[in-house]
Amino acid sequence: MRTATLVVLLALAPVARAQAPADYVIDTKGSTVTYEAQHPAHKWKGVSRAAEGRARVLPDGKVQVMVRVPVESFDSDNSNRDAHMKEVVEAARFGFIEVKATGEAPLPAKFPATVEKTFKAQVSFHGVQQVFDVPVKVSFESDRRILTEAHFAISIDGFKLERPSLMLVKMDDAVKIDARLTFNR
C-alpha cells in the first residue's frame, strides 16, 4: 500500500510542478517607461528608469502583471518642466502611476519566442482609475527572462489633471505611453 502511494506521488510530482504559477520580477535597470507629450510649440519626452513590479504566469496561461512607477522618477531633460509636471500631477499626494494588467500569454514550448497579445490594463494615476486595452509584444527570451513592449495613449483630462499651458495655449490632451519592461524569474 505504501509503495503504491509513493508511486502515485512520484507520478504526480511533475504535474504539480507544471501547474505552479511562474513569478517574474521587473529588472529595473533594463526597463523604461516613457511619456511623450505635445504642445503646439514643442514636443517632449520624459523617461523613467525606476519601474518596479511583478508578473505571474498562471498554469492556465493567463498572466497577471502589476507595475508601478514613481511619478518623480520621470526625466524630460528639463528640470523646470519636471518640477512643473510634479505640481500638475500632485506627485506628493499621488506618488505612483500603478498599472495592473491581465491577459493570456502562456509560456511557449520553445525559446526564444515572440507573441503579440492584447492585455486589459487598469491604470491608476492621480487618484483616478481607467481601464485600457493595451497591445503588448511579449518576447520570451527563455523561461527566466521575458521582454515586453507596450504602446498606448492616455488622456490628461481623463485623469482629472489640469493641462499646463504655455503662452496661454494648453498642451495637447493625449499623452503617448511607451513601456519597455524586462521581467526576470
Added chain:
Amino acid sequence: MIERTLRYAVIGLVVPSLIAASARAEDAGPDAPRGTAPTASAPPSGGDSFDFNFMPQANPAEEAARKKHAEEVEKKARTRRKMLLAHQALGFVTLAVLAATCVVGQFTYLDKYGGGNDDNRALYASHAVLAIASTSLFATTGALAVAAPNPYEKSRWHFDTALVHKASMLLATLGMVAQIVLGPITASREGHLDQRDLALAHVITGYATFGFMAAGTIAYVF
C-alpha cells in the same frame, strides 16, 4: 527491497526540486520590491480580475507622514506656480520692451553718429524711459524665478534646456548690469571724442543682452 528503492527515488527527485525552488526564490535579486511576494489574493485559476496586489502596502504611520509631507509640498507648489506664471508672463513683456529699447537705441545712435542731425530729443527720452522700464522688468522677472520655492528634491546636475535658460539669463543679467553702467557714462561724455566708441559699445552690449535673453526664452519655450 522495491519499497526501499522507491523511497530513495522519491527522496532523490523531491529534494533537488525543493532546492531548485528555493534557488528560484533567491534569484528574485536586489531589484525585487521588498516583501512583495505575490499575495494570495491572486486567484490561482483565473486572471481576469484586477483583484491582486504584488506590491507592499504602506503602514498607517508612513501614510500619515506622507500626507503631512504632501500638504507642505502642495502649499509651496501653489506659491511656486503663481510666481513662475508671473515670471513667464513678465518674461515675454520684458523681451518685447527690451527689443523696443534696442530699436530706439539704434535710431538714437544713428541720429547722433549715422548722419542724423542729433536733434531728436524725443528719441533720447524714449530710449531712456524704455531702458529704465526694461531694466526694472528684467530685475522683477529674475527675482520671481530666484525666489520661487522648490519643494521637490533637486535633480542631479545635468545639461538640459533649463540649464541653457539659466545660463543665458545669467549672461543677459551681466549685459544689463553693463548697460546700467555704460548708458549713463556714455551720456555724460557729451562733447568728448570717446563718446562715439562708448555709444557703439552700448549698442553692441544691448544687442548681445537681447540675444542672450531671446536665446534663454527660446530654449525654455522650445
